[in-house]
Amino acid sequence: MSGNGTGAERAATIAVLVENEAGVLARVIGLFSGRGYNIDSLTVAPVDEAGRLSRITIVTSGTEMVIEQIKAQLDRLVPVHKVSDLTMEGPHVSRELALIKVVGRGENRMEALRLADAFRARVVDATPESAVFEMTGAGEKIDAFIALMRPLGLAEVCRTGALAIARGVRSL
Amino acid sequence: MNAVSQTAAETPALSGAEVVLRALKDQGVEVIFGYPGGAVLPIYDALFQQNHIRHILVRHEQAAVHAAEGYARSTGKVGVVLVTSGPGATNAVTGLVDALMDSIPVVCLTGQVPTHLIGNDAFQEADTTGITRPATKHNYLVKRSEDLARVVHEAFYVARTGRPGPVVIDLPKDILINKAPYREASTAPHRSYRPRTEPDPEQIRKAVALLKGARRPIVYTGGGVVNSGPEASALLTEFVRMTGFPCTNTLMGLGCYPHDDPQFLGMLGMHGTYEANLAMHGCDVMLNIGARFDDRVTGRLSAFSPGSRKIHADIDPSSINKNVKVEVPIVGDAAAVLRALIAAWKADAAQPDREALAAWWRQIDQWRAKDCLAYRQDGAIIKPQHAVKRLYEITREMGRETFITTEVGQHQMWAAQYFGFSKPNRWMTSGGLGTMGYGLPAAMGVQIAHPDALVVDIAGEASILMNIQEMGTLAQYRLPVKVFILNNEYMGMVRQWQELLHGGRYSESYSAALPDFVKLAESFHARGLRAQAADELDAVIREMIAHPGPVIADICVAKDENCFPMIPSGAAHNEMILGPDQEANAAAVTDEGKVLV
Numbered sequence: 001m002s003g004n005g006t007g008a009e010r011a012a013t014i015a016v017l018v019e020n021e022a023g024v025l026a027r028v029i030g031l032f033s034g035r036g037y038n039i040d041s042l043t044v045a046p047v048d049e050a051g052r053l054s055r056i057t058i059v060t061s062g063t064e065m066v067i068e069q070i071k072a073q074l075d076r077l078v079p080v081h082k083v084s085d086l087t088m089e090g091p092h093v094s095r096e097l098a099l100i101k102v103v104g105r106g107e108n109r110m111e112a113l114r115l116a117d118a119f120r121a122r123v124v125d126a127t128p129e130s131a132v133f134e135m136t137g138a139g140e141k142i143d144a145f146i147a148l149m150r151p152l153g154l155a156e157v158c159r160t161g162a163l164a165i166a167r168g169v170r171s172l
Numbered sequence: 173m174n175a176v177s178q179t180a181a182e183t184p185a186l187s188g189a190e191v192v193l194r195a196l197k198d199q200g201v202e203v204i205f206g207y208p209g210g211a212v213l214p215i216y217d218a219l220f221q222q223n224h225i226r227h228i229l230v231r232h233e234q235a236a237v238h239a240a241e242g243y244a245r246s247t248g249k250v251g252v253v254l255v256t257s258g259p260g261a262t263n264a265v266t267g268l269v270d271a272l273m274d275s276i277p278v279v280c281l282t283g284q285v286p287t288h289l290i291g292n293d294a295f296q297e298a299d300t301t302g303i304t305r306p307a308t309k310h311n312y313l314v315k316r317s318e319d320l321a322r323v324v325h326e327a328f329y330v331a332r333t334g335r336p337g338p339v340v341i342d343l344p345k346d347i348l349i350n351k352a353p354y355r356e357a358s359t360a361p362h363r364s365y366r367p368r369t370e371p372d373p374e375q376i377r378k379a380v381a382l383l384k385g386a387r388r389p390i391v392y393t394g395g396g397v398v399n400s401g402p403e404a405s406a407l408l409t410e411f412v413r414m415t416g417f418p419c420t421n422t423l424m425g426l427g428c429y430p431h432d433d434p435q436f437l438g439m440l441g442m443h444g445t446y447e448a449n450l451a452m453h454g455c456d457v458m459l460n461i462g463a464r465f466d467d468r469v470t471g472r473l474s475a476f477s478p479g480s481r482k483i484h485a486d487i488d489p490s491s492i493n494k495n496v497k498v499e500v501p502i503v504g505d506a507a508a509v510l511r512a513l514i515a516a517w518k519a520d521a522a523q524p525d526r527e528a529l530a531a532w533w534r535q536i537d538q539w540r541a542k543d544c545l546a547y548r549q550d551g552a553i554i555k556p557q558h559a560v561k562r563l564y565e566i567t568r569e570m571g572r573e574t575f576i577t578t579e580v581g582q583h584q585m586w587a588a589q590y591f592g593f594s595k596p597n598r599w600m601t602s603g604g605l606g607t608m609g610y611g612l613p614a615a616m617g618v619q620i621a622h623p624d625a626l627v628v629d630i631a632g633e634a635s636i637l638m639n640i641q642e643m644g645t646l647a648q649y650r651l652p653v654k655v656f657i658l659n660n661e662y663m664g665m666v667r668q669w670q671e672l673l674h675g676g677r678y679s680e681s682y683s684a685a686l687p688d689f690v691k692l693a694e695s696f697h698a699r700g701l702r703a704q705a706a707d708e709l710d711a712v713i714r715e716m717i718a719h720p721g722p723v724i725a726d727i728c729v730a731k732d733e734n735c736f737p738m739i740p741s742g743a744a745h746n747e748m749i750l751g752p753d754q755e756a757n758a759a760a761v762t763d764e765g766k767v768l769v
């Protein structure tokens with residue numbers, strides 16, 4: 001029985017600015033697992049010159065009430081400076097980086113290289129029987145490319161998860 | 173770094189352990205509850221060589237945290253705990269979660285293996301910060317001596333501000349032994365943690381507009397009012413009397429509004445009064461201050477107070493709109509919110525509909541007339557309700573300052589129902605976590621803080637055994653705590669649920685092989701008393717109170733008494749069971765309801 005279960009679910013891309021200290025990522029992840037929230041993707045790295053602040057981008061989903069809870073729960077963690085729901089707070093740009101390895105020879109390999117060119121994926125490593133493509137873009141574009149590579153010898157995929165930033169002058 | 177080395181040059185060289193104690197002293201700490209061990213020996217050595225801070229040696233680390241909680245809840249100060257690494261820290265975890273759930277300010281210092289051994293599975297090593305991360309409001313592992321003083325000061329700040337809670341500081345042994353610079357507490361604002369205490373005036377205005385238009389209002393208040401300090405309770409009383417509205421308290425809030433005031437409806441929730449729960453169900457405007465729409469209070473959420481417009485003031489924004497969607501959220505400290513509400517109420521010329529309010533009170537009085545807490549004490553067998561009621565009446569008659577703690581179960585609910593509280597900070601119970609074994613150590617902490625007061629742990633015979641070793645602490649420090657056991661030879665609340673929801677199959681709920689509590693008391697250098705018949709009760713209570721030292725009073729009560737009223741799990745406020753005649757209603761609990769605890 002839960003009042004949180006009612007209402008439509010939506011996806012949310014949440015940016016969290018945190019103090020770059022030991023255990024801070026564990027606090028954020030523990031909050032999600034402990035309270036049963038979804039994490040679709042999560043990225044983190046220091047973002048200021050001194051290395052004191054890190055930015056975590058979390059893609060999650062839930063009902064409006066759950067997403068409000070997630071934001072409030074994140075905000076009350078002691079090392080959290082700021083929480084921003086990029087999905088709700090106006091337009092934003094979201095990008096993901098993927099490294100995709102395709103193994104094969106002959107026509108499949110040629111087709112993979114042609115498609116990579118069409119998708120503006122860069123070849124960052126190649127051998128006579130393999131290629132590694134680097135691709136940056138929206139998650140759906142990467143999904144589409146990976147789907148095309150599958151019959152052509154897709155061997156390995158590595159993705160960062162989404163990074164996102166607000167459009168215009170608004171800043172976190 | 174420059175600033176740090178300068179301070180270090182100015183300060184006489186102290187060991188890390190001495191820095192910790194100096195920081196505690198500067199934070200106003202007078203007492204710590206602890207248990208020594210290898211990793212914290214440097215702190216115990218420093219304690220031995222000073223006279224500012226008193227150490228109370230408990231018999232189990234869980235009890236140290238509960239004692240600190242009792243101390244904190246009865247004084248409003250931060251409770252302090254000192255335990256060793258590994259098992260010392262893991263034993264403290266239950267107490268930490270208890271303090272987290274009930275928003276009690278506690279700072280717990282844990283020893284740790286030296287920094288170079290961390291991660292090596294050293295003797296008595298545990299990942300204390302990892303284990304306690306979800307058990308605390310915040311925690312620290314101090315890895316650099318220069319951080320030590322700052323971390324201790326910050327831990328106190330985090331523990332007592334905003335929504336209070338437990339904070340752990342994990343202290344590797346080398347950090348305690350090495351020299352460390354001392355620094356005063358910083359007055360600069362924290363870089364990222366800045367709890368909001370002052371409410372938004374616009375939200376206050378909206379709240380008052382809603383309240384002035386109310387025809388069937390209710391004020392529902394909880395532990396947030398107690399935590400805010402005694403002023404919040406005084407302001408609450410002023411506000412409620414000014415408005416003429418009815419007021420109900422959660423289990424955690426008891427004492428923040430005088431129990432004998434005509435506008436008080438008693439406790440609400442699963443074992444709350446009929447009038448409080450029906451008023452919650454039937455109200456048109458609800459003002460919640462410092463309570464969190466806990467599942468014990470709301471019953472079935474989809475049927476919770478269906479017709480009301482809701483205002484919720486809480487210092488923790490994550491408590492708002494968590495379980496129940498509200499129309500007017502107010503983030504702020506209870507005292508600040510109440511002060512603003514009173515000012516705005518006076519400033520707003522609109523008058524509430526007095527006739528509607530009078531009609532609402534007539535309705536409430538009809539519910540009150542059910543006298544839902546009535547019981548019959550006839551015959552020789554002592555009713556547990558009667559035992560609590562007589563304890564209350566006799567203590568009131570004696571006029572002594574009285575503090576009550578409880579364990580968890582039926583006796584806890586009877587204590588909440590039949591012991592009246594007129595002031596905040598007099599009632600210490602494990603509400604959120606429901607920790608059996610809480611009451612005796614908590615009472616110890618209360619008695620340390622209030623040596624001349626009467627401190628009674630209302631207990632059950634099963635719960636009391638969970639921290640019974642603390643009788644040794646009572647003896648050592650001559651703490652005259654009274655343990656008042658309502659002994660029904662069952663884990664009573666488990667038995668009650670088994671009777672009502674599981675076909676009377678009393679699986680493992682009988683308290684077999686109980687000790688003789690009188691002899692047990694005597695073996696711990698305390699007084700043991702027993703009441704087996706109703707006509708012995710008063711004399712035992714009086715003797716218990718009169719005895720200058722610790723006492724266990726074994727009150728043998730009716731074994732099959734159930735705690736009513738009761739909202740069965742999964743039911744709504746207007747589906748409560750008032751007494752044994754309606755027990756059949758519980759059989760109708762749905763499978764959905766049975767899933768709930």
